[in-house]
Amino acid sequence: MRYHVPSTEAQHVPGRGGPSSLARKVLGRAPLVPVDALNRLSLVAEHGESIGIVGRNGSGKSTLMRLISGQSRPTGGAVYASSVPVMLGVNAALVPELSGDHNIVLGCLAMGLTRAEIDDKFASIVDLSGLEKAIHLPMRSYSSGMSSRLRFAIAASVDPEILLIDEALNTGDAQFRERSKERMDELRAKAGSVFLVSHSLSTIKEMCTRTLWLDRGDLLMDGDPESVTQAYLEYTRHLTKGNNETAARLRDEARGSLTVTEVEARESRRRRA
Ligand SMILES: Nc1ncnc2c1ncn2[C@@H]1O[C@H](COP(=O)(O)OP(=O)(O)OP(=O)(O)O)[C@@H](O)[C@H]1O
Known part of the structure; x- marks a missing residue:
């Protein structure tokens, strides 16, 4: 998923020209630069799953939610859903x-x-x-x-059969978290799927049956909440301490052991007479 945003930094970089770039120059507007929010990723969510999404700021979590809910259109690829996801x-x-x-x-x-x-x-x-x-x-x-x-x-x-929640539960108190967990369990029991973005790893572990770890637009891990949150925590701890090489190794290891699910659109079998 690629956004195009005006950048003041790029104002000094010679553009590729063209009428729109010229128009932006004439109007005194900053040129547009691409921001790759989410790189190629492919996954299947099953009925009854509650999928947590973790990752650092700007890793693409909300973008993934907006794509699933239909609020944004992917630059490439597609989202297939059995019913309309509700954000x-x-x-x-x-x-x-x-x-x-x-x-x-x-x-x-x-x-x-x-x-x-x-x-x-x-x-x-x-x-x-x-x-x-x-x-x-x-x-x-x-x-x-x-x-x-x-x-x-x-x-x-x-x-909803597919419910998307972005950080919403974090502000609630303990009693509300208990209630919302019950409601999410009910939704799952009704064969619904829940996607939950949260920076609270305890919320993810409490409420989810599966967890995705996104980093700089890449899907690094897709697995059980305990091991994914543990790996993510270790990674961020090393980053915080400035152990960038170790962090990079952990990132590569996680990405290297990811089993990629390829989803292909089924060709229509209908033939024209
Ligand atoms: N509407 C937008 N227009 C342009 N760029 C965007 C837009 N929304 C997000 N981005 C960029 O896409 C990248 C991913 O952003 P996104 O909001 O998906 O991250 P996030 O993981 O949800 O972050 P956070 O944890 O801070 O909420 C960032 O580089 C962000 O600047």
């Missing part, structure tokens, strides 16, 4: 001035639920959010953890 992030639809309960209705409508379905699920959403009386207060008065809980409760109410 936990009804954020855009929520209004800070409205109370939590009104935002539940708004968020659920934005996700395509009918009024009858919302009425049906309303109590369980309030319950999962754990907001109790605060549900009647405007969302702008919530702490970031309270807002995250409400967002999680709304998003998790649609029973």
Whole structure:
């Protein structure tokens, strides 16, 4: 996955020319440079799996989530899903001035639920959010953890077959983590798949059945949460200590032992008459 972003550094580098580069020069805008957020990777997520994604800042975790959810289109390749993946992030639809309960209705409508379905699920959403009386207060008065809980409760109410969660659970307290874990277990039990991006390795170990480690856009490891988080932790510890050679060796070892799953699009067997 490659983004193109304006770079002030590149302003001094001679460009490749062309009309768009000339136009940018005339308009005084910085030239665009490519950023490779995610390199070629291929994987299959099975029903019932809860897949954690770990990696340093800028390693491509959110980009992978945006690709799976359809918010971004891959530069090359494709994402195949058995149903529409739902990203936990009804954020855009929520209004800070409205109370939590009104935002539940708004968020659920934005996700395509009918009024009858919302009425049906309303109590369980309030319950999962754990907001109790605060549900009647405007969302702008919530702490970031309270807002995250409400967002999680709304998003998790649609029973999506494929649920994507980006860091949302980290702000919750211990009680909420317990509740959200229960809900994620329920989703998995309903044969759903969950993708969870988190910097909290304990959250990943608690909630996931499988873990991916991304680094600088490369998939380095894909395996059980215990061994993947352990390897990632060791790698970051060496980096922090400035043992760059050891860190690089660990990175190479991890990448070298990765079993790559090749996914190929099936050719249509239909023939034209
Ligand atoms: N919308 C965007 N436009 C341009 N570049 C982007 C965009 N989003 C991400 N990038 C770049 O892609 C790379 C991967 O970013 P991404 O947000 O996927 O990382 P991440 O692993 O989720 O990081 P973090 O842990 O900090 O959230 C980074 O180099 C980032 O600068």
